[in-house]
Structures are given as C-alpha cells and as structure tokens.
Amino acid sequence: MAKVIARAYITITNVNDGDKGDSGDTALTLVITPNTFVFQTNESGEIENLGQNTGKVRMYVGKVEVQPDSVEAKPYNCYARIAGISTLVFDGISPNQWSGKVEITAKYKGNTRTATVDFVVSAQKWNEAKILSIDKEMVGLKAAQTTINGRTQAIEQRVGRIETRADSIELEVKKQVFGGANLLKGASLRQLGLLLLQREQYVKIVNYPSVAHLEHPYISISRHGATQNEWNGAKFPVIKAIGGKTYTLSMYTRIYGSDQPYIEVKRSRSKDMSAPKNSYPDIPSTYGVWKQYTYTFELEDGYNYLQIFIGCVRNGEAYLSEIQLEEGSKATMWKDPDIVESMEAAGIYLNGNDMSINARSKHFNFIDQQGNVVASVDDTGAINGLKFKTRDLGAGYIDLTGSLMSVFGTVAKNIEFGIDDKGRAILKFYDNAGNNTLNLSPDGLKAESISVASFTALGVCYIGGFQVIDYPAEHSIFNPYFVNTTPSGTSVFLYTGAKIQGKFIADGGWSQSQVETNDGRYFQSNKAEWSNFAVNGVYAARLPQVILQEPGNIRPDGGTTSLPKMWQIITIYVFRNGKISSFQLRREITL
Structure with missing residues (x-):
C-alpha cells in the first residue's frame, strides 16, 4: 500500500x-x-x-x-x-x-x-x-x-x-489546495512602482483612518459626471501562474450608489499578454459599507500568465482594500505580497545566506526607539554616529561617545581618551574603584593625590583572653613581663589603607570596601589577603618594665615617717577585632 x-x-x-x-x-x-x-x-x-x-x-x-x-x-x-x-x-x-x-x-x-x-x-x-x-x-x-x-x-x-x-x-492523494501566498504584486499599495493607476486624478491610494478597513490603505476610485466610458482604475503587474489550477481573487470593497466596478482577468500564454482570454466579473455595490468580495476561476491549461485590472467603466465611487490573489478556492487572510520589493527599494538585498545593504547618501540611518538618528552614512561612505560600543568578550570593551573614548576593563573604566568639554586633548587613567590616578593634558603629566597602603609592626606578648583584664597586677600570669629585659613575643601589624583624592582604593586581595573597613586595625600578618585576620585578645607590650622609686621621709630627730618604695609598671594591650586600647599594671614594693 x-x-x-x-x-x-x-x-x-x-x-x-x-x-x-x-x-x-x-x-x-x-x-x-x-x-x-x-x-x-x-x-x-x-x-x-x-x-x-x-x-x-x-x-x-x-x-x-x-x-x-x-x-x-x-x-x-x-x-x-x-x-x-x-x-x-x-x-x-x-x-x-x-x-x-x-x-x-x-x-x-x-x-x-x-x-x-x-x-x-x-x-x-x-x-x-x-x-x-x-x-x-x-x-x-x-x-x-x-x-x-x-x-x-x-x-x-x-x-x-x-x-x-x-x-x-x-x-x-496528489494535491491539496489551501489558500497560500498573495500572488498579486503591488497589492500592498505602497509606492514601489508596481501598480499602475489609470487617470490618477480619479484614482488614488489613500489611508484615512475613519474610512480605511482595519487600518489598511485602499484604492479610491471616484468619478462623477463623465459622459463617456473612461475605464478609470488600477492595473496590477503581470504575474506568472500555473495553468490547470484554481485561483481566487478577494478584496474588501466599499461601494456607493448603484454603479458597479468591474474586474478584468486577463489570461495569456506569453508574458507580453498577447492573444489573451478575458473575463469581466462585476463587483456588486455595498451601499457605503465594507464587505468582502471573492471571485474564483479556473486558469486554463497552457495559460501561465495573469493580469488583473479593477476599475469603473464610466462613473462611480468605490474603495478597494486588502486585494489578494491566491491559489485555491477559498479566500484567506490578506498577506503582504511586496515584502521583497520593499526591502530592495530600501537598498536591502537577500540572496540565500548573503545580505547586502546599499547605503545611499542621506537615506541610510540608524534610528533609536525615540526616533532619533543615532548613526548614518554620508556621501563619502563615512559612518557618523553619536555613540559606538564594542562587544564585551570577557576582557572588557570600548565605548565611544561624542568626542571621548572610554576603555573598560573587566571591573571598571580604566582609560579615558579624547577631547574634553573645553576642547582639549586628554588622557586619563582610573583605578578599578573609579578614582582618577593619572592625567595627561596640554598642561603636562599630573599624578593625583595618592597615599600608599602600609603595615606598621607593634611588638607584643600574648597573655590570654579578655578575662585577663580583670586579673590583679600581682597575678602570676604577668610575672614574665615584670622584668628588666625585653620579653620574648611576636609582632602584630597596624594597617593603613591607600587613598587617592581622599578615597580608599582596593589593595591586594582586599576590595575597596574591605580596605575602608580594615583601615586603622591590627592584623596578624603584613599582607592584604583574605587569610589575614584581625587581632583579638589581651597582650603585654614587648618592652622591659618601667621602674619608679620614692625614698622614705626622715624626721629632724632622725626617725622615719615612711619607707622608700619602688613601682614596677608594664603596658597591657587589649585588641577587639583589630581595634586597640591599653592600660597599665603597677606592682608596689617597699624597700
């Protein structure tokens, strides 16, 4: 089967x-x-x-x-x-x-x-x-x-x-017939040089919203007072068809009065339309309302060319819209038959996978959504535009707006070059936080106010957690620091963030916001990296103790009123999330 x-x-x-x-x-x-x-x-x-x-x-x-x-x-x-x-x-x-x-x-x-x-x-x-x-x-x-x-x-x-x-x-089943493409070139009613209007003083293409059918343009034929036949109307281009097939001509009509327009369907075996066979169906009056009209006919075998004319013999007033010729016996929704011609009239040509644009002087414009011309091609072939932007392929992009070109890296704008608003040539460099770091202009090379990031060491000896704060000076935990020599210990580091024009900038593995947060805090190492943590706990200063003495008081008779004393003093640092505070511990000894 x-x-x-x-x-x-x-x-x-x-x-x-x-x-x-x-x-x-x-x-x-x-x-x-x-x-x-x-x-x-x-x-x-x-x-x-x-x-x-x-x-x-x-x-x-x-x-x-x-x-x-x-x-x-x-x-x-x-x-x-x-x-x-x-x-x-x-x-x-x-x-x-x-x-x-x-x-x-x-x-x-x-x-x-x-x-x-x-x-x-x-x-x-x-x-x-x-x-x-x-x-x-x-x-x-x-x-x-x-x-x-x-x-x-x-x-x-x-x-x-x-x-x-x-x-x-x-x-x-050899054939199934559906309504298909609109074969009637010129039926878009755009000015593409396809449609011939006979006696244009009476035949026009208009689009008055209050008259048009579904906002489509329409052919208006209006002639009164003629005393002889004039055949005013619209002639469509010769089209190629296939003999032996059924075709349907459809349109929406709005006809006033009893004068009926007519259609000339001319068939021929040759493109010059010689020796034609013609038929002349009338279009009935709609008495001022839009109605759909259809005419179905068989194209005889051997006749492969068609030409359609629609008009009035003498007098009449008729509007014709959404005119369509298609294969089959059923009229379908109107389609635009002149897309290709419209594109080519605009200078756009399609051929398979290739596309070419004929950019004619003063006729090739790029227009934004507000209707502004943002780019055009002039008579020298130069492309004129307000703004151009390259595609970001992951390493950044270039933006050209007016007279300034901006180079964007992966993080932010880093270079600006061009003519400033004073008409001077400039070259500016920016860091990833947007701070202007270096300028080159007719005034010379200028580096902006910059402060360098730094870590400052502080010698300390770790004692313990925050509970140590409440221990008395006589507690044995402090004994290693009440000495006259420098006790063994380590260093913590005070971080100062870099600034340009008073604004913090990123440093190493720390972002601009991290630098701003970490500025003025003590850290365990001297590197701006994520693994460097702020200092917490109680520490002693890595310094020898300070000793103060007070002699005793002797009365005139040789007796004493007080004994000589000695004070041993050390400095204690308390670090909370890198912020430092300090106090002193003092031991008193009677000599």
Missing part, C-alpha cells in the same frame, strides 16, 4: 500604515517571519517538528526596525506564546484540529498593530478499496479510509494516480 504525506502551505498577514501620499518612510509595520508554518506528522499522527517552528516578530518605522513596547499572542486551535519580546513559540496543537491561527498584537509608542499567523497540520491518509470478486467478476468495492490521530481535513483533494492490483485498488 502506498503511503503519501500531504503538504500545504500558508503565509502570514502584515499590517502597514502610513500618511496619505507618503513614501512609507514613516509607516509603522508589524512583520512576522517566516511566512510558512506547516506541522508534519509521522505514521502515528504525532507532530514531529513543532518545536522547530518559531516566528520572529519585528516592527518597522518606515524601513528601520524598532523594538515594540509590548507583544501579545492570542492563539486559536493551538497553544502559543511570545518568548522574550520577539519570538513566537508554538507549544502544542489543540486535539482534533488541523489548522488555526495566532493573532499577534504589538504596541509601539501608543500605536497598535495586529498580524495573523496561520498554521496547518499535514496529516497522512490512505484510501484503499478492496475488490471482492466471485469467479473474477467484480461485484463491488469496499472502501476504507484511515485517518491518523483522529484529525480530519476540510480541504480540496484531487486524485493523481489509481493503481489496480490483484486484491486492492490504491489511491494516492
């Missing part, structure tokens, strides 16, 4: 806006790419490529891409969302659904634009008819149809091949 995977293709709808008669340079446009979403199924009916289908949401002001303020997605028959601000993601398809859409609404500076993305699920179907025969006489066909995963498709089918075997008949 032959297995056939059916395919179908769809495109998206783009919404354009612009002032009357504008070239499109200020139009706000919402575009979602790619313009085709087809989800394939395997033999079990499971969708295999769902996660690979994502759309890119872009907004343009004229020809310049801008970032929308917000983007929302409203899915139909599926589960879809906006990731970040610019990616359309399909999370799943609703059960028993074969097609659907996602309405995407984007806002930019108070303006709202909406675009619709259609999708289709390509199911696999097999049709089998078994021959029941008695003595080689066909008595009937038993038809069986298998639908994968319960999905059914309301699509047009044409049988392309029937194979008869001894025990069965196999039918291959």
